[in-house]
Amino acid sequence: VLVLVSSPLPRLRALLQRCWGRLERGLWPSVFGGQSPPWGPALAVQGPALVPQGINDAEALSLPESMVWMAAPKHRRTIEVNRCRRRHPSKLIEIKRNIDVCPECGNLKQKHVLCGYCYAKVKEETRLIRMEIYKKEGRPFNAPTVETVVLYEGEKPTEKDEGKRIIERARKRPSWFVQN
Amino acid sequence: GAAWARGLLSWARPERWLASGSLFPLSCIHTSTSLQKIGKWEKKNRIVYPPQLPGEPRRPAEIYHCRREIKYSNDKMWYLAKLIKGMSIDQALAQLEFSDKKGAKVIKEVLLEAQEMAVRKHNVEFKSNLHIAESQTGRGRYVKRLRCHGKGMFGMMKISRCHYFVKLVEGPPPPPEPPRTGFDQAKEYVQQLRNRTLVHTL
Numbered sequence: 001v002l003v004l005v006s007s008p009l010p011r012l013r014a015l016l017q018r019c020w021g022r023l024e025r026g027l028w029p030s031v032f033g034g035q036s037p038p039w040g041p042a043l044a045v046q047g048p049a050l051v052p053q054g055i056n057d058a059e060a061l062s063l064p065e066s067m068v069w070m071a072a073p074k075h076r077r078t079i080e081v082n083r084c085r086r087r088h089p090s091k092l093i094e095i096k097r098n099i100d101v102c103p104e105c106g107n108l109k110q111k112h113v114l115c116g117y118c119y120a121k122v123k124e125e126t127r128l129i130r131m132e133i134y135k136k137e138g139r140p141f142n143a144p145t146v147e148t149v150v151l152y153e154g155e156k157p158t159e160k161d162e163g164k165r166i167i168e169r170a171r172k173r174p175s176w177f178v179q180n
Numbered sequence: 181g182a183a184w185a186r187g188l189l190s191w192a193r194p195e196r197w198l199a200s201g202s203l204f205p206l207s208c209i210h211t212s213t214s215l216q217k218i219g220k221w222e223k224k225n226r227i228v229y230p231p232q233l234p235g236e237p238r239r240p241a242e243i244y245h246c247r248r249e250i251k252y253s254n255d256k257m258w259y260l261a262k263l264i265k266g267m268s269i270d271q272a273l274a275q276l277e278f279s280d281k282k283g284a285k286v287i288k289e290v291l292l293e294a295q296e297m298a299v300r301k302h303n304v305e306f307k308s309n310l311h312i313a314e315s316q317t318g319r320g321r322y323v324k325r326l327r328c329h330g331k332g333m334f335g336m337m338k339i340s341r342c343h344y345f346v347k348l349v350e351g352p353p354p355p356p357e358p359p360r361t362g363f364d365q366a367k368e369y370v371q372q373l374r375n376r377t378l379v380h381t382l
Binding site: 011086087091092093096110 | 255259260262263274275277278279331332
């Protein structure tokens with residue numbers, strides 16, 4: 001809800017006067033849906049003549065035509081009514097029934113989503129492999145045109161890895177990283 | 181020089197001297213935390229029951245824990261508190277882990293802290309054997325700030341904080357109440373009619 005403080009009052013008054021001017025000059029004919037405007041020879045309110053009550057008089061004169069103005073709540077919504085709306089079952093959080101246990105690590109996971117712990121594990125290892133690759137390449141955009149093979153401690157390149165680039169990682173092979 | 185001055189000041193501190201009337205020196209009651217009021221929920225952990233008699237059923241352990249001034253809205257936190265009310269602690273942790281709300285992370289930390297406290301200090305044997313008896317939110321201190329709109333207009337917004345209170349009780353969670361059927365309501369109505377008596381008569 002916008003709470004206006006007293007300082008922008010002249011601006012609001014200027015805005016209202018501009019809107020009134022446009023309506024009277026017929027620049028908003030669509031407001032009444034094609035019918036003639038309901039006011040005929042009505043009084044024109046001059047803002048500077050009534051300095052502090054300029055807004056109030058404008059509102060009072062336009063009361064019969066104020067139906068075209070904005071919708072506003074008529075009564076305060078009581079806390080009982082508010083509670084009925086806020087605590088309706090459709091607004092409460094539903095309990096999730098798709099939570100399982102990951103068979104690898106034992107943490108919880110959602111059925112349609114990868115296990116967060118295992119994913120973080122793999123992500124960390126990938127980051128370290130990428131650091132090794134960066135060290136080997138030296139500078140960015142220096143990737144060779146051959147395939148890459150990651151070898152851990154105590155592993156030798158086989159005859160399948162003939163022309164491939166070898167990245168060494170100084171640790172034991174993790175159980176989830178299967179060697180081809 | 182500074183050490184000497186500090187030594188002099190420490191000698192001159194009045195609370196270091198004898199308490200009013202007693203011969204024993206004052207223990208350090210006035211620590212830094214006494215300036216902030218200790219809330220009622222924190223004090224609930226300090227009650228000590230008298231020892232139980234041999235024939236009585238075992239009183240389940242109750243652990244009260246809370247977190248104050250969480251930067252989250254009271255109304256939004258209420259939905260999470262309502263979610264976990266009455267669940268076992270494992271189920272509650274599972275639900276909160278996969279909830280997208282900001283308060284879920286905070287409540288999860290609070291529950292884990294409370295579970296840890298239960299095992300260490302409150303003589304709870306199995307950390308899974310706890311359920312959430314009460315989980316409530318309270319409003320914290322609000323701060324009013326200016327929010328700038330276009331055309332030089334501005335409004336006041338409130339930066340809200342909340343507290344979160346939880347009570348863990350040992351034991352499996354109680355079974356949920358069966359929903360009230362029309363038959364129950366009818367039975368109650370008939371019972372109310374039967375309870376009517378004649379007043380001001382013989």
